Amino acid sequence: MSPSNALKQKLVSQQEKIANSKTNAIIRTRFDKVSSKITNNSNVLSGKTILVKDNIAIKGEPLTCASNLLQSYKSPYSATVIDRLESNGALITGQTNMDEFAMGSSSEYSIYGSVKNPYDLKKVAGGSSGGSAAAVAEDLCDIALGSDTGGSIRQPASFCGIYGLKPTYGRISRYGLVAHASSFDTIGILSKQLKNITSAFSVMSGKDPKDATSSMETVLSLEKYNKEVLPKRVGILSDHLLSEIDSEIIDRYHVVLDFLTRNRVKLVEIDLPYFDYCVATYYVLTMAEASSNLSRFDGVRYGKRATSKDLNELYIESRSRGFSDEVKRRIMTGTYVLSSGYYDAYYSKALKVRRLIKDEYNKLFSKVDCLFIPTTSSTAFPLKNNLDNPIKMYLADIFTVPFNLIGSPSLNIPAGMLKNKLPVGFQIAGNSFKEETLFNFAHSLNKEELFK
Ligand code: GLN
Numbered sequence: 001m002s003p004s005n006a007l008k009q010k011l012v013s014q015q016e017k018i019a020n021s022k023t024n025a026i027i028r029t030r031f032d033k034v035s036s037k038i039t040n041n042s043n044v045l046s047g048k049t050i051l052v053k054d055n056i057a058i059k060g061e062p063l064t065c066a067s068n069l070l071q072s073y074k075s076p077y078s079a080t081v082i083d084r085l086e087s088n089g090a091l092i093t094g095q096t097n098m099d100e101f102a103m104g105s106s107s108e109y110s111i112y113g114s115v116k117n118p119y120d121l122k123k124v125a126g127g128s129s130g131g132s133a134a135a136v137a138e139d140l141c142d143i144a145l146g147s148d149t150g151g152s153i154r155q156p157a158s159f160c161g162i163y164g165l166k167p168t169y170g171r172i173s174r175y176g177l178v179a180h181a182s183s184f185d186t187i188g189i190l191s192k193q194l195k196n197i198t199s200a201f202s203v204m205s206g207k208d209p210k211d212a213t214s215s216m217e218t219v220l221s222l223e224k225y226n227k228e229v230l231p232k233r234v235g236i237l238s239d240h241l242l243s244e245i246d247s248e249i250i251d252r253y254h255v256v257l258d259f260l261t262r263n264r265v266k267l268v269e270i271d272l273p274y275f276d277y278c279v280a281t282y283y284v285l286t287m288a289e290a291s292s293n294l295s296r297f298d299g300v301r302y303g304k305r306a307t308s309k310d311l312n313e314l315y316i317e318s319r320s321r322g323f324s325d326e327v328k329r330r331i332m333t334g335t336y337v338l339s340s341g342y343y344d345a346y347y348s349k350a351l352k353v354r355r356l357i358k359d360e361y362n363k364l365f366s367k368v369d370c371l372f373i374p375t376t377s378s379t380a381f382p383l384k385n386n387l388d389n390p391i392k393m394y395l396a397d398i399f400t401v402p403f404n405l406i407g408s409p410s411l412n413i414p415a416g417m418l419k420n421k422l423p424v425g426f427q428i429a430g431n432s433f434k435e436e437t438l439f440n441f442a443h444s445l446n447k448e449e450l451f452k
Pocket of ligand 1: 104105147149151152153180286397
């Protein structure tokens with residue numbers, strides 16, 4: 001069969017799978033728009049199908065962030081990542097479900113309804129990029145894009161048993177990503193194949209004149225990302241932090257540690273710096289940034305406009321009807337921590353704590369090449385489990401938020417299934433702009449098939 005016929009067949013089969021999927025991961029497809037883009041060119045992503053989280057702009061397509069407020073909004077331009085992927089042969093086949101404005105850890109806060117875990121439809125897929133993670137796990141695409149502000153790629157990747165990369169802050173342009181918390185937001189990549197992640201990463205990374213926070217740091221050649229190299233010194237969790245974690249996850253953790261010891265990798269027991277303060281610091285800062293970012297959704301410039309007698313009422317009505325409870329909770333808390341009188345006690349204090357956390361991690365990364373730690377303390381939780389307890393939902397991010405606070409890269413690697421037939425993952429986290437350390441380590445582990 002010719003390559004283009006094989007590709008056409010793949011598209012038909014993925015379209016059928018999407019039609020039969022029960023996870024509610026996909027909110028719209030655009031197969032009709034990609035068939036004309038099939039070429040015989042051999043670019044690095046030729047023929048790879050990509051599903052995109054619905055907070056990343058694709059020209060002419062709806063961009064709703066799973067919010068009532070943006071239900072009728074279409075994007076007039078494409079995100080830089082979309083342009084870069086398409087010009088390297090990738091086919092953008094549709095858009096995925098998520099938590100409204102990427103605020104959540106379970107993909108249940110969505111106008112389209114909850115995303116379900118492909119391995120157990122009564123469990124969550126994780127969030128907020130749950131649609132992207134479930135879609136990859138079900139083979140509805142080769143690669144999915146997500147966003148990670150506090151764990152939204154790695155946590156669902158762990159719950160769905162796939163690779164998920166949060167790059168260094170500034171490594172990949174955020175132009176065209178709807179802002180949640182601008183100093184934390186990253187666009188990242190999910191796939192079953194590590195090589196798909198490295199290919200998409202090498203194409204998407206690098207300076208973008210349209211994003212002033214994107215970095216000039218050199219992007220290496222793809223071969224450098226695809227080598228198998230074990231790090232020399234790896235930071236691992238001390239026993240008291242492991243006490244919070246499911247015992248079967250710890251058993252798997254030790255399988256990897258034994259393998260590393262056999263291969264003469266030096267294991268250094270570490271304490272995650274200011275571990276108990278990270279979640280609180282993260283939520284004070286991200287809610288403050290979100291309250292400011294979401295002020296643009298006023299019913300005038302974007303999306304739904306409520307009918308009203310004056311301008312003030314128009315703002316109030318459009319926002320009250322447009323946002324759901326979790327988003328309102330964050331806007332109100334964020335406005336509170338920024339208000340005069342509370343600014344010093346909360347926002348300014350949290351900025352200082354962020355600085356301290358960053359300094360400690362810098363010291364840590366001078367002693368080890370990377371960290372190897374769990375992504376989540378358990379497998380996927382039941383649907384509705386955390387809905388009436390926001391604090392419990394926020395604590396789902398305990399192992400992922402530190403790397404957003406400090407801006408460094410982290411990769412979830414799948415670590416097989418537990419007895420409950422649900423997948424679990426571990427994180428490899430490294431120093432800023434050292435994604436190659438993560439990829440090379442992950443390739444070495446992948447080759448060993450440690451979790452079969
Ligand atoms: N669960 C975290 C939150 O709700 C992370 C969100 C994200 O990474 N987009 O803020």
